[in-house]
Amino acid sequence: MEDLAKHAIDQALKLGAEFADIRIESAAGINIVVMDGKTKTLNVSRESGCGIRAFSGGAWGFAATNILTQASVKAAAASAAKMAKAARAKAKVKFEISDVKAVRAREEYKAKEKFTEVTTEEKLEYVMSQDKAMRTLDKKITSTNARYDDLEAVRVVANSFGTLTHTTERWLISMCGAWAKSDGIVQRGHASNGSVGGYELMRSEASQNLGRQAAEQAVRLLDSKPPPAGKFTVILDHKMTGLLAHEAFGHACEADAVIAGASVLEGKVGDMVAGKGITMVDDPTVSNTFGYFSYDWEGVKAKKHVLIEDGELKGYLHNLESGSRMGLGSNGAARSQAYNSPPIIRMSNTYIGPGDWKKEELFEGLKHGMLIEGAQYGYVEPAKGQFMFKGDEAYEIKDGEVGQRFRDASISGLILEVLKNVDALADDFVLTDAGYCGKGGQEARTTDGGPHIRVKNLVVGGLA
Amino acid sequence: MVDLVELAERVVKSVMKLGPSDCDVIVTDSTYYTADIERGSMKQSSAFKDPGVGVRAYVNGCAGFSSCTGHDLASIRKAAEQAVELARSGSPDKDFKGLPEKARPAKVAGLYEKRVAELEPADVVDMAISMADGAGVDKRIHSVNATVSAGSGEVALANSNGFSGLQRMTSFEAIADMVAKSGSKMFSGIDGCWGRRIDPKALESVPREAREHAIMGLKQTKISTGEYPVVIDPLAVGFVLGETIGIALNAESIQRKRSFLAGKLGEKLGSDLLTVHDDPTLEWGSGSFSFDGEGVPAMKKVLFDRGKLKTYLYDSYTSGKDSVRSTGNSSRGGSMWTFRRPPSISSSNVVVKKGDAGIEEMIRDTRTGIYLRLTFDYPNMATGEFSGLMMESFKIEDGELGHSLRQSTMGISMLDLFSRIDMVGKKSRVAFGVTAPALRVSRAKIGGSA
Numbered sequence: 048m049e050d051l052a053k054h055a056i057d058q059a060l061k062l063g064a065e066f067a068d069i070r071i072e073s074a075a076g077i078n079i080v081v082m083d084g085k086t087k088t089l090n091v092s093r094e095s096g097c098g099i100r101a102f103s104g105g106a107w108g109f110a111a112t113n114i115l116t117q118a119s120v121k122a123a124a125a126s127a128a129k130m131a132k133a134a135r136a137k138a139k140v141k142f143e144i145s146d147v148k149a150v151r152a153r154e155e156y157k158a159k160e161k162f163t164e165v166t167t168e169e170k171l172e173y174v175m176s177q178d179k180a181m182r183t184l185d186k187k188i189t190s191t192n193a194r195y196d197d198l199e200a201v202r203v204v205a206n207s208f209g210t211l212t213h214t215t216e217r218w219l220i221s222m223c224g225a226w227a228k229s230d231g232i233v234q235r236g237h238a239s240n241g242s243v244g245g246y247e248l249m250r251s252e253a254s255q256n257l258g259r260q261a262a263e264q265a266v267r268l269l270d271s272k273p274p275p276a277g278k279f280t281v282i283l284d285h286k287m288t289g290l291l292a293h294e295a296f297g298h299a300c301e302a303d304a305v306i307a308g309a310s311v312l313e314g315k316v317g318d319m320v321a322g323k324g325i326t327m328v329d330d331p332t333v334s335n336t337f338g339y340f341s342y343d344w345e346g347v348k349a350k351k352h353v354l355i356e357d358g359e360l361k362g363y364l365h366n367l368e369s370g371s372r373m374g375l376g377s378n379g380a381a382r383s384q385a386y387n388s389p390p391i392i393r394m395s396n397t398y399i400g401p402g403d404w405k406k407e408e409l410f411e412g413l414k415h416g417m418l419i420e421g422a423q424y425g426y427v428e429p430a431k432g433q434f435m436f437k438g439d440e441a442y443e444i445k446d447g448e449v450g451q452r453f454r455d456a457s458i459s460g461l462i463l464e465v466l467k468n469v470d471a472l473a474d475d476f477v478l479t480d481a482g483y484c485g486k487g488g489q490e491a492r493t494t495d496g497g498p499h500i501r502v503k504n505l506v507v508g509g510l511a
Numbered sequence: 512m513v514d515l516v517e518l519a520e521r522v523v524k525s526v527m528k529l530g531p532s533d534c535d536v537i538v539t540d541s542t543y544y545t546a547d548i549e550r551g552s553m554k555q556s557s558a559f560k561d562p563g564v565g566v567r568a569y570v571n572g573c574a575g576f577s578s579c580t581g582h583d584l585a586s587i588r589k590a591a592e593q594a595v596e597l598a599r600s601g602s603p604d605k606d607f608k609g610l611p612e613k614a615r616p617a618k619v620a621g622l623y624e625k626r627v628a629e630l631e632p633a634d635v636v637d638m639a640i641s642m643a644d645g646a647g648v649d650k651r652i653h654s655v656n657a658t659v660s661a662g663s664g665e666v667a668l669a670n671s672n673g674f675s676g677l678q679r680m681t682s683f684e685a686i687a688d689m690v691a692k693s694g695s696k697m698f699s700g701i702d703g704c705w706g707r708r709i710d711p712k713a714l715e716s717v718p719r720e721a722r723e724h725a726i727m728g729l730k731q732t733k734i735s736t737g738e739y740p741v742v743i744d745p746l747a748v749g750f751v752l753g754e755t756i757g758i759a760l761n762a763e764s765i766q767r768k769r770s771f772l773a774g775k776l777g778e779k780l781g782s783d784l785l786t787v788h789d790d791p792t793l794e795w796g797s798g799s800f801s802f803d804g805e806g807v808p809a810m811k812k813v814l815f816d817r818g819k820l821k822t823y824l825y826d827s828y829t830s831g832k833d834s835v836r837s838t839g840n841s842s843r844g845g846s847m848w849t850f851r852r853p854p855s856i857s858s859s860n861v862v863v864k865k866g867d868a869g870i871e872e873m874i875r876d877t878r879t880g881i882y883l884r885l886t887f888d889y890p891n892m893a894t895g896e897f898s899g900l901m902m903e904s905f906k907i908e909d910g911e912l913g914h915s916l917r918q919s920t921m922g923i924s925m926l927d928l929f930s931r932i933d934m935v936g937k938k939s940r941v942a943f944g945v946t947a948p949a950l951r952v953s954r955a956k957i958g959g960s961a
Contacts, residue, residue, distance in 0.1 A: 083767060086601030090576040090853060091593045093586070108632075109557040113580035130556035130632050137640055140552035167600050175602075190767040226769050226893060233768065233893040273896055276922050276958030277736040308550045308654025309690050311697055387559050426887050428902060430654075430690045430699035431728070433918060435888065435900030455891050459900040459918050459958075508898045508920025508958045 048073075049213075052205035054117055055099050055124040060207055062128035064101035064108075066144040068206035069124075070344060071097040071115070072386040075163075076198030079171055081178040083191055086171065096386045101127040105141040106134035111387040145371040149209030150348060154341050156217050158245025162197045163217075165246045170195055173249050174221070180258030181225040185266050189233070192224040193258060195249070202344075202386075210346035218243045218337065218492060220481060223257045227265035234271070234454065236264025237439070241337040241481035241492070264421070264439065267452070274441050274453035274509035280416040281458065281505045282409050285477040287419050287438050289495025291502075292327055293397045293484065294425035294434045295465050296320075300329075300354045300362075301380075301392040301429075301486075302369035309430040311462050312360060320360045321466030324402060327355040329364060331379070331395030337481035338395035338494040340382070345390055347379040355466070366392050384489035391487050399497035402472025409471050409501045416444040417507060419456050422480055422495070427462070435459045441507075457508040465502065473499040513562075513582050515540060515667035516677045522566065522587055523669045529595040531568035533610045534671045535805065537843060538564050538582070539850045541664030544632045546639035548657040553640060556632050561664075563850035568594040572604035576853040608831025613673040616801035617809040621794035624708035627681035628663035635659050638685070638714065645718030646689055651726055653692035657718065660684045662847045674806035681707050682797060682846040687718040691725035698728030698915065700903075701885065702746075705797045705941055707846065724884065724903065732906055732914040734959035740880035741921065742873050742907065742934075742951045747883045749942030751897065753861055754889035755925055756787070760814060760822075761856045762829035764892065771895030771925065772820065781818035781929030784866055788813050789824065791839065791859035797846040798944050804854035807839035814861075818929065826856050863947035866935025873934050873951050875910040881957060882907055883921065895925040901957075920958035928952055 048071045059067035073095040080088035096113030097120055108130030110123040162170075178193040197219035204212045220241025227234050238260035240253045248254055283291060304310040312320070321327070330351040331340045340349050345367050353361050363369070366381035369392065381390035410418075418441065425436025441456035442449045478496030515538045522536040545557040564587050565578040575597025579586040639659040646655045662682040669675035686703040702720040704713035743751075764770035772780075791800050791809035800809055805827050813821045825833070826841035842857035843849060874882065881904055888899020901921050906913040923931075936948030 084602075085604050086573050088576065088853060089574070089597035089601050090578075091590075091597060092577070092851060093579045093590070094851075096580055106553050107555040109555060111557075111559040111561075113561060113563070126558055126632075130558065133633050134546075134553045134556040134636060137553040137636060140550065167597065171600060190769050226767070228768065233771070235769070235891070235893045273898070273922065276920060276956050278958075278960055306550065307656055309656065309688070309699060387561070389555065389557065428699060430688075430697060431902065432697060433900065433902060435902075435920070437888075437898070454894075455896060455898050457888065457898045457900065457920055459920050461918055504960065506918050506920055506958050506960045508900065508922050510896055510898060510922035510924065510956050 048203040049211065051115065051117060051120050052203055055120045056205060056207050058121050058124035059099060059101040059128040062125055063132055064103055064128045066102040066207050067100060068345060069097055069099045070383060070386050071203045072200055074198055074200035076196065077167065077170065079174045079195045081174045081193045084178060084182060094385065098386045098389065099124045099127045100389060101131040102144055103131040103135040105138040106131055108134060109389045142372050144367055147208055147376060150346050151211055152342055153213045155215040156243045158217055160246040162219055162246040163199055177223050177258035181223060181262040184259060184262035187227040187229050187266050187269065188225055188262050189228045190226040194222045196220050204344060204346040206346060212342045212346040214342060219248055220337065221249060221254055221257055223261035225262040225265040227269055229269045232269055234265050234268035236261045236268060239481060242335050243339045244335060268440065268454050271452040271454040273511050274456040274507055275511040276509040277507060278504055279507050280413060280501065280503050282416065282418045282499060282501050284420040284499055285496055286422040286480040288399050288497030288500050289397065289480050290422040290425050290436045292399045292497060293394060293495045294427045294436050295460060295462055296327060297329060297394045297397045298427045299429040299462050300364055302363035302365045302373065303392045304429045305363055306369055306372060311429060311432040316360050316362055318360055319358045320463065321355050321358040322469050323358045325355060325358050325466055325469060326400035328353050328400065329394050329397045333396045333478065336396045336478065336494045337492045340395065343379040343381045344383045345377065345381040347377045349379045352378055364392050366390060382491050384491065388489045391489065393486065393491045394484060394493055396478060396494040398478050398495065399500065401474050401476035401498040404471045404473045406473045406475050406499045409473055409499055410444060410447045413444050413447055418442040418444055418449055432462045433459065434462060459506045459508065468503040469500050470503055471501040475499055515665050516675050518582060519667040519669035520675050522564065522591060523671055526566055526568055526591045526595065527671055529592065531570050531595050531598055533569040535567050535610055536564065536669050537850050538667045539664060539848060541662055541847050543660065543662045544630060544635045545658065545660040546636040548639050548643040548655065551643055551655045553636060556636050558632055564590060565850035566590050566594040567853055568598045569607060570598035572607035573598050573601035574853065578850050606832040607828055610670045610672055611674060611805050611807045611827050611837060614808050616676050617792060619792045619799055619801045619809055621707060622799055622801065623679040624681050626709055627661050627683050630661050635661055642685060642687055642714055642718045645715055646722045651691045651693050651729065652689055652722060654690040656688040658686045664847060666848045668806055670806055676802050676806060678801055680847060683707065683709050685714055685717055687721035689721040689725040691729050693729045696729045696731060698725055700724030700728060707795045707797060707799065728903065728915040730914040731917050733961035734906060734916050734919055734957060735961045736959050737957060738954045739957050740877050740951060740953050741955050742877055742880065742882045742949055744884040744949055745940045745947045746942045747886050748863065748947040748950055749945035750887060751889060752947065753943045753945045756814065756861050757858045758892045760824050762823040762825045763856055765823050766829060766832060770892055775820050777820065779819045780926055781815055782932040783817045784932050784935045785815050785818045785929055786864035787815040788862045789858050790862050793860040793862065796860035798859035803839040804841035804843035807837045807841065810839050812838055824856050824858060826854065861945040865937050865939050865948045867937050868934045870936055870949055873936060873949060874907055874912055876934065877907045877951065878910050880907040882912055890925050897925055898922040918960040921955050922958065923955040
């Protein structure tokens with residue numbers, strides 16, 4: 048791989064590129080889906096290929112091939128250089144990629160038990176066991192879906208500054224979904240657990256309980272009602288706080304959105320964008336998380352990014368390009384879904400730091416509000432400054448007491464207002480919610496988290 | 512040059528020697544070019560060639576699937592062995608009744624445009640620049656972003672029942688995202704076109720629409736929580752209806768009773784104004800094909816006929832289980848198909864029948880209400896309840912389009928949405944795989960921050 052990388056970079060430079068880099072990958076993984084007690088999908092994929100970028104005076108050429116012969120890789124490098132040159136002629140904005148110190152590193156993600164050494168039969172047995180746990184929990188369970196995915200990939204990143212990183216990455220995730228029915232009403236529950244590492248994760252108590260959790264949630268939701276619509280003071284659990292951090296603020300802190308003129312946080316570094324006492328972090332270096340990485344997809348060493356400190360916006364997430372254009376250098380936030388996609392700026396493990404309130408204190412004195420638990424999905428348009436995210440379960444709060452259960456509460460808010468409306472943070476921090484984030488047609492594995500927090504003036508979307 | 516059909520047929524034969532009851536093989540060879548404009552400047556030109564093979568094999572009704580990149584015979588052999596081994600390790604499934612029989616693909620025009628196939632990266636760059644220039648000069652426009660993507664290639668499919676076929680396909684997509692700014696106010700307007708050919712008119716209208724909506728969004732207001740009539744733009748109809756039909760009418764969701772539309776076949780669920788087709792024969796449609804992902808000939812079918820639910824979407828497995836014919840809705844993912852995943856059920860091109868109302872008339876007639884242009888939310892498919900953010904929406908006041916709404920949500924059950932359609936636009940457009948006019952819903956619950 049290293050030789051191929053060198054040939055590709057030399058070729059791109061020879062053809063006029065000012066900077067060039069390459070990601071060569073070889074990956075294999077399995078996807079197992081069991082539905083209603085039967086195997087639905089048993090899928091093994093094998094991918095290998097490389098993506099080469101050439102940079103010239105403000106524009107990039109990117110070429111990918113999945114044929115890893117020297118001739119094919121050289122041809123892709125030539126194609127990238129040619130496209131960069133052609134694009135440069137049309138680029139109105141000129142800039143350079145600042146020289147950075149070469150990184151030489153080799154890393155293999157740790158695993159006590161490599162999943163490549165676990166048989167398909169044993170993995171299937173685990174998925175079957177979770178499916179069975181759902182089906183046998185309650186007679187009201189009508190349908191089940193249990194899933195397991197793993198992937199091991201070897202990735203070489205090299206660039207014309209002399210960087211050469213070699214990473215053996217491995218991650219796995221399990222997900223369960225259960226449907227329950229009673230009196231003509233159908234509800235769905237879900238649960239998941241994922242991390243980098245080895246198969247020991249699937250032997251953990253958390254993974255062994257996923258089926259039960261999903262089925263219990265589906266049954267619990269049978270007596271729920273659609274939430275009322277309107278403006279509320281809302282208490283968010285760990286997962287919803289994490290989703291708020293990710294959607295409401297994290298995406299707007301990605302420097303590519305800022306450079307594109309598509310983030311309401313442009314020009315706001317140093318401004319108070321949140322209440323005093325609020326800290327927000329994106330940190331790929333937290334071990335045993337789904338969002339972990341040690342070197343980013345441009346070969347830059349990963350580091351913890353404090354985005355908001357005590358309410359003040361401290362900076363953005365950068366790659367080589369945005370770091371060069373803003374004169375700050377990359378802080379290691381470039382990621383690609385696979386070799387065939389160019390690296391873009393992504394979050395990793397995103398969270399809001401803990402406060403000093405006890406969870407119970409958030410409820411005290413709250414006359415009318417809502418508690419929202421469990422994260423479904425969310426999205427944001429940083430240029431519109433608006434975001435939404437949806438919880439699994441919601442509860443009415445009246446005079447500090449938790450009451451009626453609701454389902455599918457969606458919440459909308461404004462990026463520049465929401466964190467100023469956080470008036471209490473509990474001390475019960477958890478970084479837990481593993482999932483995927485989509486951006487620019489690429490998916491990245493991420494984790495979100497935080498403490499329970501209380502937020503004023505959030506609009507809850509509902510049918511009632 | 513590899514003959515893809517010959518390769519697919521050869522792989523089927525070699526897989527069957529390994530002992531499965533059935534198998535199918537997809538072989539693809541596609542090339543993609545993309546150009547990105549960032550803040551008005553040419554930013555990135557990309558090219559990707561993506562040959563690959565996917566093998567699905569059945570043993571005792573259980574499917575195993577394996578894929579590999581490239582057309583290298585050693586890798587294909589490994590994928591074939593892996594697929595059969597996986598099929599052997601799963602649980603038997605009596606509901607699998609076999610893959611589709613050999614059939615002649617339908618004649619469908621507009622799958623392939625030579626002009627798209629002959630594009631070079633530099634041509635795609637020029638189109639993206641021309642789109643960005645289409646934003647024109649307006650001091651309120653803060654940023655102009657655009658992407659143009661073109662794909663071309665061939666897909667061969669063969670199965671153990673003797674079916675084999677080849678489709679030459681192209682795809683073309685253009686998206687513009689303009690950001691307007693005035694003082695502390697900021698808003699973005701998005702528009703796009705999706706199809707299998709270059710649409711010169713769309714290349715002009717997409718940046719214009721994106722610019723106009725970015726500027727329109729600068730005048731902002733809030734709304735009080737309450738019930739309002741909602742005029743839903745084809746963009747929002749496309750996203751919400753595309754998601755709903757693809758999942759809730761999927762026979763797998765129905766058979767497993769995960770969909771709010773389970774058990775409702777033949778029932779009148781919507782207003783007389785709601786007629787919807789699934790049509791893979793639509794000329795230049797991004798979801799069009801001559802045979803589906805399992806080799807079933809393309810066929811147009813009515814999903815809702817004046818509000819009455821007429822059919823679910825079937826592939827070979829679910830149709831065998833229900834003892835009905837497959838509707839030809841097995842999808843290999845996206846307009847250019849992929850070798851990377853096993854097929855799954857999906858809609859092709861969803862087409863909502865046009866009505867007779869002009870958009871101005873719909874707004875004028877509404878008097879006081881909401882115009883929803885864009886949302887990226889979808890309903891809870893088990894309950895059919897929709898509760899989501901109106902990402903781009905406008906207040907309708909005195910029969911005219913007013914200011915854009917901030918932090919507003921819409922809540923409605925999809926069954927209520929279907930039955931409360933009381934006006935349908937006379938002009939359609941394509942968005943997110945759905946060809947639809949604007950629809951007016953007589954009332955929905957709007958959550959507001961005023």
